[in-house]
Amino acid sequence: MNVAxxxxxxxxxxxxxxxxVAQANEALGYDLQLFGxxxxxxxxxxxxxxxxxxxxxxxxxxxxxxxxxxxxPGVVASAIAPIQLLSAGRAICGIARGDSAxxxxxxxxxxxxDLARDIGLVRHYxxxxxxQFAARExxxxxxxxxxxxxxxxxxxxxxxxxxxxxxxxADRIGLSVGASPERIRWALGIIDAALASVGRTRSDVxxxxxxxVAIADTRxxxxxxxxxxxxxxxxxxxxxxxxxxxxPEIMRRVTEQLREGYDYRFHRADVxxxxxxxxxxxxxxxxxxxxxxxxxxxxERLHELVELGVHTFVTSLVGREHERFASEVMPLVRAAVxxx
Numbered sequence: 001m002n003v004a005x006x007x008x009x010x011x012x013x014x015x016x017x018x019x020x021v022a023q024a025n026e027a028l029g030y031d032l033q034l035f036g037x038x039x040x041x042x043x044x045x046x047x048x049x050x051x052x053x054x055x056x057x058x059x060x061x062x063x064x065x066x067x068x069x070x071x072x073p074g075v076v077a078s079a080i081a082p083i084q085l086l087s088a089g090r091a092i093c094g095i096a097r098g099d100s101a102x103x104x105x106x107x108x109x110x111x112x113x114d115l116a117r118d119i120g121l122v123r124h125y126x127x128x129x130x131x132q133f134a135a136r137e138x139x140x141x142x143x144x145x146x147x148x149x150x151x152x153x154x155x156x157x158x159x160x161x162x163x164x165x166x167x168x169x170a171d172r173i174g175l176s177v178g179a180s181p182e183r184i185r186w187a188l189g190i191i192d193a194a195l196a197s198v199g200r201t202r203s204d205v206x207x208x209x210x211x212x213v214a215i216a217d218t219r220x221x222x223x224x225x226x227x228x229x230x231x232x233x234x235x236x237x238x239x240x241x242x243x244x245x246x247x248p249e250i251m252r253r254v255t256e257q258l259r260e261g262y263d264y265r266f267h268r269a270d271v272x273x274x275x276x277x278x279x280x281x282x283x284x285x286x287x288x289x290x291x292x293x294x295x296x297x298x299x300e301r302l303h304e305l306v307e308l309g310v311h312t313f314v315t316s317l318v319g320r321e322h323e324r325f326a327s328e329v330m331p332l333v334r335a336a337v338x339x340x
Contacts, residue, residue, distance in 0.1 A: 068095075208314060
């Protein structure tokens with residue numbers, strides 16, 4: 001199966017900078033711009049997405065992932081549909097159980113059964129279908145005759161039940177399980193079984209991975225740096241619903257600590273490298289869960305994941321590393337795939 005690669009970038013967008021951020025990343029060659037959802041750390045993402053849609057012509061625009069704890073499915077659908085119209089079909093509706101946005105609202109991640117129900121509801125809305133609530137009907141009437149096509153849904157997931165749900169209910173799967181080939185194979189096994197259970201195959205979904213990356217001039221420097229970048233990604237594998245006992249020992253020793261002591265005050269890029277979250281991560285785990293090193297090494301590691309069946313990669317880099325990923329890593333991965 002020949003699937004085009006996608007490279008995306010995510011962060012909490014500075015207020016009123018959605019257009020500038022998306023324009024800059026489109027110019028660098030990124031294929032996907034994500035707008036991280038957290039009402040404490042970023043202004044409403046749908047406002048930023050509208051500005052980004054007007055300012056760009058190629059890059060895809062992903063909301064969130066958002067959650068159904070702080071937003072109703074109908075509200076989410078009504079917010080992302082205008083982005084689809086403004087961008088001529090480049091919008092993606094990102095969905096997850098809820099992480100920092102939920103925690104900082106004093107709430108808990110959504111229960112699995114409720115998440116499955118609400119993904120179905122948002123799908124009906126995005127397909128312009130009618131949702132029935134007792135005697136009342138609900139749908140996006142305002143779209144009317146506008147040139148609208150249904151927005152694809154990406155589910156970001158880390159635990160086995162969420163991964164299986166994404167395989168049967170979403171158009172795109174965003175794996176947040178790290179960059180270890182061992183862990184990616186584990187997730188792909190769950191995906192394949194879930195797809196088969198409903199008569200789907202990998203050709204029916206796009207499989208991506210959210211990967212912690214550190215770009216350095218040497219392998220040693222990258223290995224040292226990546227340790228400080230994996231805690232925010234790894235704690236998603238510590239959520240209730242993840243069987244920590246079933247995780248590899250190198251992972252379990254970290255996720256057990258993160259489950260008990262993750263501090264959301266440091267769930268952002270602009271915090272000191274040495275903080276309560278990074279102190280729970282050792283260098284060996286960082287190197288196993290993330291990818292750190294020279295651009296050539298990073299590209300080789302990503303290409304290994306492409307060979308397994310991953311075709312979208314999302315990173316969170318800043319400054320010179322962000323530019324180096326676009327100019328030095330992305331072309332190498334694309335060339336390696338093209339030469340097969």
